[in-house]
Amino acid sequence: MFKMFSGWSWMIQTLFVSLSIYSPEVSDGLVQSCGYIIPESPVLTIGSSFTALCILNETCHDLGNIRADQIIWKIKNSIVPKEQYRVINTTVSSVTFNDTSILTSPLICNVLADGHIEQNIYGIAVTLGLPPEQPENLSCIVYQVENHAFEMKCSWNPGNHTFLETNFVLRYKWPTEKFPDCKPDRVNNSCSIKTPEFFVDLEVWVEAENILGKAVSEHIVFDPVDIVKPLPPRNLLVHSELSTVLKLAWDNSIEQTEIMHLKFNIRFRTSDSIDWQEIPLEDTASHRTSFTVQDLMPYTEYVFQVRCMKIDGKGYWSDWSKEKSGITAEDKPIKGPPLWRKVDACNSSGNLTVHLMWKEMDRSEANGKILRYKVVVRAKPPLTLPPANYSVNNTNLTLNLSRGTYDVAVTAYNSIGGSPPSVLFISASNSKAPVKNMTAFPKDGKLWVEWTPPSDSVNDYVIEWCELSDTVACTTEWQQEHGTSKSTFLKGDIQALKRYLITVYPLYTSGQGSGRSSQAYLHQDKPVKGPTVQTKKVGKNEAVLTWKPLSVDEQNGFLKNYSIIYKTANGNETVLDVDPSKTEYTLSSLASDTLYVVRMAAYTVVGGEIGPPFTFTTQKFGQGEIEAIVVPVCLAFLLTTLLGVLFCFNKRDLIKKHIWPNVPDPSKSNIAQWSPQTPTKHNFNSKSQMYPEGSFTDVSVVEIEADDKKSFSEQDMKPFDLLKKEKSASEGHSSGIGGSSCMSSPRQSVSDSDDGECAQNTSSTVQYSTVVLNGYRDQIPSVQVFSRSESTQPLLDSEERPEDQQVLDSPAGGDSAAHRQQYFKQNCGQDETNTDESHLERAKQVNPPVSEEDLTELQNSGQSSQACASGPERNLEEAALADAVCPSIEGQTVVSLETMEINTATNEMLKSYLPQTVQQGGYMPQ
Template identity: 25%
Template sequence: MTSTWVSVIAMLLAFVSGDEMLPCASVQTSSSVVVLGSPVTATCVIRDGCPLARGQAVHIEWHLGQRLVPSSPAANDSRTSMVVIPSFNDTMAYLTCCVQASPCQIVGGVAIRAGYPPAVPQNLRCQTNLTFPSTLTCRWDPGQKETHLRTNYTLHTEIRDSQENHTYELSAGVHHYTIPRKDFSFYLEMTISVKAVNELGEVSSEPVILEPLRSAKFDPPKILKVQAGLKKYGCLGVSWSLSQQQTWVTISSLNLEVRLKSADSNQWSEPVIPMTRVMLKRPVEVCRLLHGTEYYAQIRVRYQQSPWSEWSSRQSGVTLEKAPTGRLDSWMKVSGDHKQKHLKVHLFWKPSKQFRANSQNVSYIVSLQRLRGERRQVCFSLGHYCSFQLPTGAKKVFLFAMNAAGKSNPTEVPVFQQKAGTVISDVTVLPRDDTTLLVQWTSLASPGLTGYVVEWRPLLKSDPSLLRFEITDRNQSGLVITGNFEPYQPYGISVYPRFKDGIGPPKTVNAYSRQKAPSIVPKIWVKKTWHSYIELSWDEIPLGQRNGIVQNYKIFYWDEEGHIEIVNADLEKRKITLKELNAMSLYEAFMMVSTEGGSLNGSTINFKIEPFDAVAVVVMIVIPCGVGLSLLIIITVMTCFSNHKRLKVRFWPMIPDPANSSIKRWTSESMQDIPAFSDFEEPNPIYLSHLSFLDLPKKLDKNDDVHWLHRGSEDTSDLGESICGSPLSPSYSGTNSDSVPYATVIFSGPYTSQSANQPHVYLRSESTQPLLEMEEVFSHKSYQNMPTDGMTTAQCFFGPSQDDGPEERADAGILWGDFPFLQALTFNEAQID
């Protein structure tokens, strides 16, 4: 706007007559400063000697800034024009008139400003400074309405009873002024007001009447000492004085306020403690405080209704001690059962809302007895935690708080063991800020439930005294816990159900007050490769470097052509299989680990899938098969050796030695080693002959004798024939001269059921070796009866007949002696007779 106005002035100077130096036109307005929004009237008159209007008709136009304003010519005068602006809404604008030409030439103009009259100054207040040099400073508010015009302020003072007046001019925009000490008196009233003036008017504030000392703001006072009252429990005495620069003030009384806070608190007590009409340098006493507690104290002062001074520096003091009062909140964790002699107990406690330590130095005692003076003490602690052992039968313990003044009443702590059964089904933790966590849980309906215990502790620190707990009732399902939670550090939070007779198993989760990206990413390595896939594995991130709860592991991998794949890995398994990979292609991969607070990428690895190797596959198949077959053979051989006697008897049955035995010594005990037919896997309907000792009558019926002899010759003919026709006959000579021939008679059915004409089967040994011992086994073959001469058979088997000579009989005796087995087939002639 300033540059526009300069150009207007330059044009006006260009159109003045040369000799007379007069403007070409004159512009008149009702006022150059108007109230914002009010109407404005202006008139433009063209001078007769104006070169632009010489010898021609004149057409005049009006412009307000860059806008064309409609106008009307004055009556009977074409060289005069008037314009009316109904509402002037600009704070400052140029109104110009011009003569119509090509283009329109400006011949006159005027600057118009608009605004508001000054507002009445508000909230006039003055304050005396007693610190040297003493002054009186007054301040006020100009009002919320902006005038848009330059407003000047003046401060007026008048001291009563002295008729002394002062006026102080202020710079524009300044709304405060400091009166020097020579222009006022501390103890004389004075009237103070402020006047505001601008081009649209002037106003004055409401006058303020004050005594400078009553408006004085003292410097912060000084606390000299804070100490306990003599034999006054719960009281502290505070000695104080004004600041050193204000010790000259002599006032009968002052108002004073005291505020306190305990040494372990971060907040000052509310409300403050007021004390009126306090004498200078006289101590004040504050009571109704906790016993044996350290307090910090601050004070501030003022005179009557003057402003309060700033708070003094703090000083500490300790009230007198008294025995602790109230009960303690406790939390007991028990391990062990009734089978053990002692229980391992961890006991935690904290002050309840009603507990008062009444001392700075408090110790705690855990005892098995309720009465004082008993010596069944199991634990002593200066903190809020104790670990000890209890007899299995203990039902309760008693917790005492003790200081130099005495011992508190006992807090009874029941000894509860853990109960089985799941009650807490789910626990969630939501951080609210750096110092608070919201714990919520879901529980199942359970009879006897009385409440819950919420427990939390830092997981990276093993000190049990850092454990904290809160006890809630059964109707709660959430709790806001407060503590010094460190960001990015893990905390274990457990919720236990409480019953009348025990504590249920907890539900535990890890939580963070604030999370960020992990500090490290685990290194991944190739664990196994195959034809078209590869298995990657990695270690778990140490708890102290996770910085939050791991949400996922992501594997990024790509081949030489740049095809990128992303897979999510299982959080628990810490391994992943990449499938459908191209053989002989080089791959690159890296891992990204994420928490709720951020993500971190790991280093890149390279891997390659080798082509399919058939030989390797065959080797991988053959080797396990060979190992399995070898194990089967070893197990079979070991089984055979462990049962060798049974197998030996199965293949080579035990046969008595006829050369070393006789029928009379061959008892049923000797037959026990002969295997039963049931031991063979495929038994045949074969019946061996069994010989028994018979008690024959002394005399036999002749018919019976003949009949028996007849049957005997018939029955044995085949046997003798079979033996005589075999290498077992006496005339047979084998390679071994010491061999002894023998045979076994086999029947097709039980011996008692044999018919007279039923053929028999015989077993004979083909071996030329000596007869086996009782432990050895034999092999046999069955032979059918061979048709031979009956006489030859009888002679071979039973010896020569009655027609034979004596030599032959002798030979027959030798034969029976050599074959005691066959000799058993003979009968004593004396018995027959």
């Protein structure tokens, strides 16, 4: 801020002066500037006190009667408090500032003219700053810029900034001569003097000056030759002489010893190190151009640098020379290579597979370039095998050894000779004591391993480690530590976020101990992702969650725990912690038939990561609830079905009667096998022989239950008694039909309990048949042929009803009762044993039932049957059965079965009578 005042003070002062002088006269009582401020453009020390005076001239009295008590002081646009004002007289007013650090530029003097209008009188710019401080730490150095050219440069501390323009000057002189001042070029803290004179004292000092004051530094006196900083040695060379010696040579920049003598400082390091070693100064404290460095390591590359200064120690060290490297000569290796092995399990032949491994030796141990390795394997008793020698060019060897104990020695060879052998004891098992309390942990950016040594003396320790990964095989690395060690860090490429399996083996003189292992990270982080959870089983109030464990590469550290986070659509979240070793968990106390959203997070010591959400819905019914409902229902249904089947089986006769009654199959009736020519031997090959043209058959069967006889009236039973009495008479009119008309059916004829009757059952059957031969176009045949029906088919349901048997009691049949009785006697008297077996075959086709309309038509046709049956051809049997055969079409044979219409009761029974027509194959309904 104060520096700004120093730069703009004169400009602001000039501006306000111009405003005061050239301000035009205006109306309304405003006048030109009629005063001024003293001091004019002051430069003030920051923090000091300051007083300014505003003086009004006589023009102010003439133009407005302006007085000093009307003056107002301002700093920029801020009014100075009136407590700082002082009116000296009517024309002079002063203002005082006790601390100029609060004073800002410009300082303005104004007055209040008529009408309380503020009129500017004068303004000044105030500059604030500090006087210069005394320059300190003045020092000079003579630099060697070329082989014979020097330049002196002096520098100092200029002190605090003054905020004002300050001039610095470097002055120097001899005791008898003063030299021109040296002014700094760009900065105020240094100045250079060309070609200083040596071997004479020079007095040097610095002066600083600004508007507020002047300051002078302390005077220093010196000989420029005592402050010289020479150039570093040039052309450094390194020569190898012995395995532990290197010789250095260089050129000095100051060759004139008459000017000054030099001493040297030599430092060196190995090429693979950053730490320098220095040759003792007393060994190089003489003017020289070469030096021999001893006690170096064989076959090792070293880097050297050299610097110099005045031999008496006055002045400054030169910069270091450019680096130069050299390699010492080879020597025999000082020790054998670090040796280790891995033993596989015994194979099928019982031998051991041993993988020998050794590391390349450090350059400090190899003392040269290793050309080959010699491996000697010696068997221990009780084995008596000779030693085996192997020459190997690499750092590993696989051996197939018999089960036993061995000593393995590995010797490294370079161009000079061989190393001491590295010996390793190999056995089938690690029988010695292991280390104790083995741990691994990160520290100071390294992965450290600590252990407690066993009680026995240990020669060496082998620390073996490998990176655990799901994608990369575990490549074994190892290092060997001295037997006195208790901790070490892994000397390999150990990376962060990688898990390492570390094992420590103690090595004894007679064997090795078992390994102790631990896993560790150099640095851990939160997992890459969270587990993906799924449901293994979902019930009514529980769900079994399962997840795939995160791989080692995804964990980025040791898992501390899993967290299961689940909630319903509108519910609060529930968080459960799960052991990281588990892969499934059962959620309990869930609501049934509810949608749940579940996520899973994995946590390390650093943090956690949540996996993707998964939804599932609990079941509406629990395990066994559906079975508890379905099983009883099924059992009830099966029980109901079983009871229904048993009921139907028990009532099968009744059900059969109402649903599917027995219908006779006419195709199995013997009537289909009748032959007029050969009654006892039938031939079905010729249709003309089976049914000769003009033959008619009339068959009627009446069946009466024995128990139903009581239901008939005495008058109704008379026709049946007549039939019984005429039984023997009817046997003589069988007309040679052959066989019994009663057939072999279990049904019995109408009879009482006589032993001579053919009927033995409770139901009686009356069978009769008439074969009528009719001529073409109503021509009466000359011979009638009768054939007895031996069908075993039951009659229709209407034929078994007792009330239908009343047709036999019809009065219309009274005139032929004697003939009927004689007919039944003849048929029933035949020997049934002569009946051909083929005549008793039943037909497989059941005739369809006859409708009521057909029965009505049959009844009407029966009423007119007398007209159709006129002529002497009607016999007594046809009259008794009221059968009428009428021709309907030329060339056709019509068979008609009817019952005679006797009274009104008989008409009702005709509705259930089923007439049959004899055709090929059996009975067919008309």
